Amino acid sequence: MNVQPPITPFQNGQSFPDKCLRIPVTSIQYCCLTLILLMLFTGCQSETESVKSSPNNAKEGTQVSSSEEGVAPVFQDVWPEQKLDFTYRNGREAGELAILETIGGGTAIFDYDRDGEQDLFFPGGGTFENKSTRGYPSVLLRHRGDFQYEDRTVPAGMDLAAFYSNGCAVGDYDNDGFPDLLVTGYGGSVLWKNLGDGTFEEVSVDAGVRDCFMGTSAGWGDLNGDGLLDLYLTQYADWSFENHPPCELTPGVPDVCSPHSFTGMKDRVFFSKGDGTFYDATEEAGLVPEGKGLGVLLADLDNDADLDVYVCNDTVENYLYLNDGKGKLEEVGIINGAAVDDGATPNGSMGVDIMDYNQDGLPDLWVANYEKEAFALYRNDGDAQFLHVSNDTGVTSIGTLFVGFGTACADFDLDGDEDVMVANGHVAYYSTHSPFRQKPLYLENRDGRFLQREFSGDSYLGQAHTGRGLAVSDLNQDGKLDVVISNFYDPPAILKNETESAGSWVAVRLVGIQSNRDAVGARLVLHTSAGDQVRQVKGGGSYLSANDLLVHWGVPEGVSIDSLNVYWPSGIQQTLKTVNQREVNLILEPTP
Numbered sequence: 001m002n003v004q005p006p007i008t009p010f011q012n013g014q015s016f017p018d019k020c021l022r023i024p025v026t027s028i029q030y031c032c033l034t035l036i037l038l039m040l041f042t043g044c045q046s047e048t049e050s051v052k053s054s055p056n057n058a059k060e061g062t063q064v065s066s067s068e069e070g071v072a073p074v075f076q077d078v079w080p081e082q083k084l085d086f087t088y089r090n091g092r093e094a095g096e097l098a099i100l101e102t103i104g105g106g107t108a109i110f111d112y113d114r115d116g117e118q119d120l121f122f123p124g125g126g127t128f129e130n131k132s133t134r135g136y137p138s139v140l141l142r143h144r145g146d147f148q149y150e151d152r153t154v155p156a157g158m159d160l161a162a163f164y165s166n167g168c169a170v171g172d173y174d175n176d177g178f179p180d181l182l183v184t185g186y187g188g189s190v191l192w193k194n195l196g197d198g199t200f201e202e203v204s205v206d207a208g209v210r211d212c213f214m215g216t217s218a219g220w221g222d223l224n225g226d227g228l229l230d231l232y233l234t235q236y237a238d239w240s241f242e243n244h245p246p247c248e249l250t251p252g253v254p255d256v257c258s259p260h261s262f263t264g265m266k267d268r269v270f271f272s273k274g275d276g277t278f279y280d281a282t283e284e285a286g287l288v289p290e291g292k293g294l295g296v297l298l299a300d301l302d303n304d305a306d307l308d309v310y311v312c313n314d315t316v317e318n319y320l321y322l323n324d325g326k327g328k329l330e331e332v333g334i335i336n337g338a339a340v341d342d343g344a345t346p347n348g349s350m351g352v353d354i355m356d357y358n359q360d361g362l363p364d365l366w367v368a369n370y371e372k373e374a375f376a377l378y379r380n381d382g383d384a385q386f387l388h389v390s391n392d393t394g395v396t397s398i399g400t401l402f403v404g405f406g407t408a409c410a411d412f413d414l415d416g417d418e419d420v421m422v423a424n425g426h427v428a429y430y431s432t433h434s435p436f437r438q439k440p441l442y443l444e445n446r447d448g449r450f451l452q453r454e455f456s457g458d459s460y461l462g463q464a465h466t467g468r469g470l471a472v473s474d475l476n477q478d479g480k481l482d483v484v485i486s487n488f489y490d491p492p493a494i495l496k497n498e499t500e501s502a503g504s505w506v507a508v509r510l511v512g513i514q515s516n517r518d519a520v521g522a523r524l525v526l527h528t529s530a531g532d533q534v535r536q537v538k539g540g541g542s543y544l545s546a547n548d549l550l551v552h553w554g555v556p557e558g559v560s561i562d563s564l565n566v567y568w569p570s571g572i573q574q575t576l577k578t579v580n581q582r583e584v585n586l587i588l589e590p591t592p
Contacts, residue, residue: 071413073442073453075483075495077460078147086139086151088468088488091127091164092429097247097256098128099239100164100186102427103216103294104405104468106544107486108168109475110179112156113198117143118473118548120494122486123183126164131241133186135161138168147476147496157199163187167469167544171220173229174276175517184215184233184544193276208278209270214239219540221298221307221520222569223285224327228272229516230281232309232540234293235265250430259314259348264292267311271327285329292316295352298539300523301363302384305571307521307539310338312349312367322384338365338378342388347373348403351470351543355409355418356534357393358448361525363536368404368422368543371434375404375422377450394449398441401434403427406470406543410481414503414554416530417445423467423485423543437464440485466490473548479505479582481552486545502557504581506564507550510537513589514570518549521569526553526579527562555581 088105091098108121120143124136140156141149153159165185172179178194189212191204204210214236223230239262247257269285270278295312302308302322309329311319317339321329333339340346348370354363362380369375374396378386390396406423413419424438440461443450455462469486476482480497487493506526510519522537535551555561561581566574568589579585 070444070446071415071499071501073413073444074498074500075459075461076498077493078496079491079494081147082141082149082494084139084141084149084151086122087491088122088486089125089127089136090488091125091133092489094128096128096244097254097429098244099237099256099259099262100133100214102256103166103236104425104466104488104544105165105486106167106217106406106469106542106546107471107484107492108170108181108546109471109473109484109548110170110181110546112140112179112181112194113142114178117145118475119143120149120484121168121181122492123165123168123185123544124161125166125488126161126186133164135163135165135185137161138165138183143475147494149494152198155198157201158192160190160202162190165190167215167217168546169218169220169231169540170546171229171231171520171539172517173220173231173272175228177517182209182218182220182231184212184218186214188212189215189218189233203276207276208280209233212268213265216294217296217540217544219296219298219309220518221539222516223269223298223307223309223323223329224271225306225325225569226272226274227512227514227516227570228274229518229520230272230327231270231278232296232298233268233270234291234296234311235267236294236314237262237264237292249428250432253430255428255430259292262292264290264313264316267291267293267296269329281327285327286331287321287329288319288331290316291319294350295367295543296540297352297354298520299354299363299536300521301354301365301380303362303523305567305569307569308384310352310365312352313346314348314350315346317346318349318367320384320386332384336384337386337388338384341374341376342391347376349376350405351407351422353407353409353541354536354538355420357409357418357445359417359531359533361532361534363534366407366409366420368407371403371426371431372400374400375402394451395443398443398452402438402441403434404441405468406485406545408470408472408483408542408547410472410552411554412442412481412497413444413499414480414501414505414556416503416533416554416556416559419443419445420450421470421483423465423470425466425468425487435464437466439464440467460493460495465493468543469545470542471545471547473550474507474552477584479507501554504555504557506553506555506561506579506581507584508564508579509550509584509586510566510568511586511588512568512570513591514572515568515589519569519589520549523567524551525565525567527564528555529560529562530556550584
């Protein structure tokens with residue numbers, strides 16, 4: 001039974017009184033003729049703009065200088081202004097060279113105290129002592145507004161360092177209106193129940209989700225259609241101090257082992273009982289054994305109104321689970337074209353998201369991969385049948401130097417299509433192919449082709465980092481999506497989006513009544529004079545991280561909005577003829 005608490009009485013379609021800021025109007029023009037001529041001039045299918053080299057991409061990669069046509073994205077790192085002493089630590093100083101060190105930490109964006117501001121959470125990591133692991137405390141940062149954060153870890157009761165932590169996932173699993181938090185890692189997981197008064201209670205044992213071996217990413221979503229959030233937890237490899245071989249990736253230089261040295265661990269699924277507890281439904285759901293799970297996404301990939309699951313595995317085939325609507329998952333990755341690359345080779349896959357890059361109404365899969373591999377864009381041709389189109393869409397022009405982790409697909413420049421950001425950083429300490437620290441990637445979508453944006457060396461995006469987790473939200477409610485990145489042994493980054501655009505925007509927060517309160521699994525179609533834009537409320541996504549559940553669209557200059565359709569997980573369909581621009585619309589699920 002899905003028991004919902006009282007909700008602040010906003011009417012369906014009424015806007016939530018968030019802050020708004022008028023965006024300066026500038027000209028947005030795309031010169032198609034120039035692009036065609038450049039393609040003919042270069043004679044290369046994957047290059048559609050001038051090629052420039054950079055310290056992190058010295059030999060290959062198409063980049064677009066900020067002086068060329070199009071809106072130049074601008075992001076300002078405001079982390080140094082916080083004066084906070086936090087970095088994720090992986091225990092490298094202990095000298096163990098364990099594969100656990102390569103995973104890194106994620107980040108979560110969520111309004112834990114319901115004050116209208118989005119707060120931040122970062123797992124702390126861990127180290128190694130006497131052939132065992134030890135955890136470092138995570139950190140909870142309360143947003144006081146205007147990109148000012150304060151450490152509330154201790155007052156919130158979250159200063160627990162129970163184990164070596166990696167990932168985090170946000171979900172209101174008890175439907176009480178306050179978001180709860182799961183933290184994953186080596187040797188277990190911790191479930192923080194939000195008590196609604198600014199504090200949390202650790203309930204993982206009582207809730208039945210404590211037991212895991214090496215948990216990485218996780219995602220919340222109603223897999224069996226009962227209106228309650230279930231949990232999908234990816235697990236990585238069977239590393240332990242009893243299974244800790246010496247390895248050399250560069251001859252003569254000890255380094256962390258490749259994942260090929262280990263057997264994968266089976267993922268776990270926990271179904272909600274409806275009373276705040278869960279049971280292990282791994283076998284019931286039909287999960288296949290021995291993946292090496294690093295990223296997971298819960299979304300409706302075949303448009304049949306239930307949640308499917310896509311899992312990024314490291315060096316083995318990725319999993320595509322299609323849901324029968326009752327929680328039975330059928331793995332069809334190979335036969336549906338989403339398990340391997342266009343050479344039928346499994347990749348080292350980490351970060352994941354969906355987008356409708358070609359605006360045909362179908363969710364396409366985006367996957368950040370390892371060096372010497374193309375990042376993967378799988379086009380959805382209907383019924384969750386996918387085709388690897390990285391080469392056809394310009395993705396391969398970024399080269400093969402990057403090791404991609406956290407990623408997000410969103411309309412950062414408000415031009416009506418979804419762009420891509422990726423946090424990068426190597427896992428090998430002494431790689432001979434590409435550097436340990438790597439620049440983030442910003443791939444601009446231009447009519448279904450992706451071009452790499454170049455940034456100045458004094459900006460965060462123009463510098464190399466040890467990137468891992470990445471999450472997205474409109475942190476100052478100005479309509480432009482901001483980005484939070486977790487690094488290790490480097491401070492995190494809070495990237496304020498200062499891009500000037502002529503575009504407007506629409507944002508929506510859904511509150512489920514018959515559906516789970518987070519409305520994970522909802523599909524939204526914004527009908528505009530320039531065509532439809534489709535979004536979903538997703539579970540999981542990125543890498544080890546949790547995005548804000550805000551649904552966001554950019555609206556190009558001169559484009560009008562006709563209506564919004566919301567397809568709720570419960571099966572209820574809702575049409576709103578009026579949708580407010582430049583503010584957040586709070587929409588309650590209608591009752592039957």
